Each structure stands twice: as C-alpha cells, then as structure tokens.
Amino acid sequence: MLVFYDAPYSGNTWKVRLLLRQLEIPHQVVKLDLFKGEARTPGFRARNPFGRVPFITEDDDFSLSESNAILLHLSRGSFLLPADPRSLAHVHEWMFFEQNQLELNIGLPRIFRKAQPAEAERLDSYFRPRAVSALKVLERHLASREWLAGSYSVADIALCAYTQLAPDAGHDLAAYPSVSAWLARIRAQPGFIELE
Amino acid sequence: MLVFYDAPYSGNTWKVRLLLRQLEIPHQVVKLDLFKGEARTPGFRARNPFGRVPFITEDDDFSLSESNAILLHLSRGSFLLPADPRSLAHVHEWMFFEQNQLELNIGLPRIFRKAQPAEAERLDSYFRPRAVSALKVLERHLASREWLAGSYSVADIALCAYTQLAPDAGHDLAAYPSVSAWLARIRAQPGFIELE
Structure with a gap:
C-alpha cells in the first residue's frame, strides 16, 4: 500500500495530495507537523x-522524496x-524551472513573512526580482497557451502550487492576467482541492 | 542537427557538454557570452x-531549456x-534536489563572490547553511554507495556540476570524504572533461 507522508501549509505536499485525488490512487496518509520538526526526527x-x-x-524497498519526482x-x-x-x-523543463526559479522565491519569503519578518525584509531584494522574473516567464508562455506543455499535466500541478501562493509573498497576481486565467482553468479541473 | 547553445563558466552548461561527449552525440555548438548578456537579447x-x-x-519544432531536462x-x-x-x-529525485537545494546555494554565492562581494557577504547567512545541509545529505547518501541512483547516471552528472564548485563558494570539500571520493570516481569516467 502506498503511504503518503503529508503536512498542511506546504505547496509541495499539496501537489501530491491533488495528484492522488485526480488519479484516484488508493493510499494511506501519515500527517506530520513541520513546525514541530516532525520531518527531522532521527526515526x-x-x-x-x-x-x-x-x-x-x-x-x-522503495521510498521517494521531492514533490516533482513523486508527481512524475x-x-x-x-x-x-x-x-x-x-x-x-x-513537462520536465517546467518542473525543473519550478524548483529552481519559482518555488523558493515565493515559498521562502512566504514563510519568512509569517515566522521571521525581519529576515523577510532583509532578503526582499534577493527574492522579489527573481519571483517577478519567474512570473513574467510564465505570463509570456501562457499568453498564447491553455496549458504549460500541451494538455493539462503534472507540469501544471507543479507550477500551480507556488504560483497560487504568490500573494502570500507580496505579489499581486492581477498583474499577470494570463497566469490568473490559467490558475482558474486548473481550479476548474475535476477533483481540484484547495491548499490547506 | 542538434544545436547546443553553450557558455563557459556555468556548471549547468558543463553538464550538457559532458553528456554530449560521453554519449558521443553529433551536434553544433553556439557559444554565448553570459557576461555580455547574450542569453537575454530579444532575438x-x-x-x-x-x-x-x-x-x-x-x-x-523543438527546443529545450533547463539543464536537467536536457540531460533527461x-x-x-x-x-x-x-x-x-x-x-x-x-534519478529524478536527485536532479530536483540539485536544482532546489544545491545549485543555487553554491552557484549564486560563487558568482556574487566574483562580481558582487558585498552581496556575497550580506547573503552568506542565507546561502551557507543551506549549501552545508545539501552537502551533508549527499555525504550521508554516498557513505555507503558508489553512485547516487544505482549505476553512474545523469543524476551523478547533474549533482557533480555544482558540488565540484563548492570551494568557489567557500566550502572545503575535505569535510565531505564520501562526496570527494564520488567526485574522483566521476572524474575517472571515460570522456570526462573539466569545467571551463
């Protein structure tokens, strides 16, 4: 039986939760509390x-980390x-772009703003232009396309995770109309679930 | 004919250069100068x-970005x-780990130390612990294995790129003996080339 170690709040766990739902894959869930360090215990x-x-x-004999590797x-x-x-x-190209250019530049300021506001401010000049650059790449690509790579795929799930969280990192998605329309298309897919 | 847009200095271009050599894939090379912005012209x-x-x-009809997507x-x-x-x-797991946890945390301070020393110092408390954490994950994994995922693969090429550059970001690889032995095994593979 597939066992999924899950945690709320993370965009990366949400990706897997959504995939399991949309593909209706039977599994057990073990919920961890990241803020209590439950993913870093020796066990x-x-x-x-x-x-x-x-x-x-x-x-x-088989276990796997990394949200995008799990999606694939x-x-x-x-x-x-x-x-x-x-x-x-x-699909691979967009998923690597996500982990390198998008996820950290939105996900980390999002956490810092919540837990370490001074650090969020200190690092804003590092994260903000990189997040804006990534969102602009997405906006240009989606201006003439419905989905990132042909039809709806794990690439859309992967990129949606932190794009939808951009407001939590101080970005107004109204500046990215093609991205916003794409997020709405993803939300209209059968089995869509909200990020907890 | 495959055309490879290459540039010196980058660990990400080195990955593709090494792969093309080790698989003996016929191709043409177009060399760009990143420091002159030749990858960001409108054309x-x-x-x-x-x-x-x-x-x-x-x-x-087909072009592809992202070093690890190209390797795959x-x-x-x-x-x-x-x-x-x-x-x-x-293989995927390690390659996503590389783009998210290793490449930026070594590659960016390496560039900052060369081009923006004050920024390198300001961001050191952000990059350094993350790079050390990634190198420790590698060290633990390689303590009992020759290669990252079974036999020598594109995962080893991908992770080697910025691990070998860790000294340029201020990390002493002598602290990571299993990582150092793995780098030596990669360098002993047929067709290995140095990073320019």
Whole structure:
C-alpha cells in the first residue's frame, strides 16, 4: 500500500495530495507537523534521508522524496503525463524551472513573512526580482497557451502550487492576467482541492 | 542537427557538454557570452523564452531549456538513464534536489563572490547553511554507495556540476570524504572533461 507522508501549509505536499485525488490512487496518509520538526526526527530521517515532505513509500524497498519526482512517478501511464518524448521533455523543463526559479522565491519569503519578518525584509531584494522574473516567464508562455506543455499535466500541478501562493509573498497576481486565467482553468479541473 | 547553445563558466552548461561527449552525440555548438548578456537579447529570447543556457534545438519544432531536462531528454535509451521506473524515480529525485537545494546555494554565492562581494557577504547567512545541509545529505547518501541512483547516471552528472564548485563558494570539500571520493570516481569516467 502506498503511504503518503503529508503536512498542511506546504505547496509541495499539496501537489501530491491533488495528484492522488485526480488519479484516484488508493493510499494511506501519515500527517506530520513541520513546525514541530516532525520531518527531522532521527526515526523519520532513517527512512527519508532528505528529511522533508512530501515523501512516499510503496513497500520496504522503495521510498521517494521531492514533490516533482513523486508527481512524475505516480503519474506514469496516466493522462497527466505525456508519453511523447518531446512533450515529456517540456513537462520536465517546467518542473525543473519550478524548483529552481519559482518555488523558493515565493515559498521562502512566504514563510519568512509569517515566522521571521525581519529576515523577510532583509532578503526582499534577493527574492522579489527573481519571483517577478519567474512570473513574467510564465505570463509570456501562457499568453498564447491553455496549458504549460500541451494538455493539462503534472507540469501544471507543479507550477500551480507556488504560483497560487504568490500573494502570500507580496505579489499581486492581477498583474499577470494570463497566469490568473490559467490558475482558474486548473481550479476548474475535476477533483481540484484547495491548499490547506 | 542538434544545436547546443553553450557558455563557459556555468556548471549547468558543463553538464550538457559532458553528456554530449560521453554519449558521443553529433551536434553544433553556439557559444554565448553570459557576461555580455547574450542569453537575454530579444532575438535569443524569441526562440528561448527562459533566456538562459544551456539551451538546445533539434529542428524548427523543438527546443529545450533547463539543464536537467536536457540531460533527461538526450540520455533516453542510453546507459546514463535507467529504464526501471524505481531507479528512474531516484534519478529524478536527485536532479530536483540539485536544482532546489544545491545549485543555487553554491552557484549564486560563487558568482556574487566574483562580481558582487558585498552581496556575497550580506547573503552568506542565507546561502551557507543551506549549501552545508545539501552537502551533508549527499555525504550521508554516498557513505555507503558508489553512485547516487544505482549505476553512474545523469543524476551523478547533474549533482557533480555544482558540488565540484563548492570551494568557489567557500566550502572545503575535505569535510565531505564520501562526496570527494564520488567526485574522483566521476572524474575517472571515460570522456570526462573539466569545467571551463
């Protein structure tokens, strides 16, 4: 049985929660409290060397970290992952862009603003232009497309996670009309769930 | 014909240069000077909306950004990409970890130390503990393994790129003996090339 180590608040766990729902994959859930350090205990780290969630185990021989790696693994053979090599390459491209250019530049200021406001202010000149640059890349791409890579895919799920949280990091999504319309299309997909 | 838009200095372009050499893939090279902004001209951005290198084109219908997406695409069917779904998932896991936890936390202070020393100092308390945390995850994993995900793969190429550059960001790799031994194994692979 697939076991999904989940936690509220994180955009990365939300990705996996949404995928499991949209693909109707049977699984058990173990909920962790990140603010109590439950992903960094020695017991959890013995199984999960990355010490982060989301995390899944399929049996004693297989476990997996990294939200986007989990999305790619669990969507194999489904409508959420294209089989054509070129479309698949574009799915990968957007998912790496997400982890490198978008997720940190929105996710970290979001947490700092909540937990360390002085650090949020000190690092604003680092995070803000990078987040704006990433949102502009998305806006240009989506101006002439419905989805990031052909049809609705795990790339849209991955990029949606922190894009929808941009206001929590001080960005007004009204400045990105094509991004906003794309977020609305994702929210209209069957099985959509809100980020807790 | 495959065209590879390359630039010196970058660890991300080095990944693709090494892969093309190790898989002996015929290609043309277009060299850009990043410090002159040659990846951000309107002409280049019309073809490459990400405005970054590495970047490849295969024909008028297909181009691809993001170093790790390029590695996954070009290594299809080769010894550098496992076919087994579980091994492939671990390759993905390490490659997303690289873009999120390692590349920026070493690559950016490396550039700041060269071009903006005051900014390097100001952001040191942000980058340093994150880079150390990533290097410790690698060290623990490699203490009992030769390669990141089974046999030598694109995951090793991807993680090697910025790990080998850690000294340029102020980290002494002597503190990470298993990482150092792994880097030596990579350097001993046929076709290895130095980062320019």
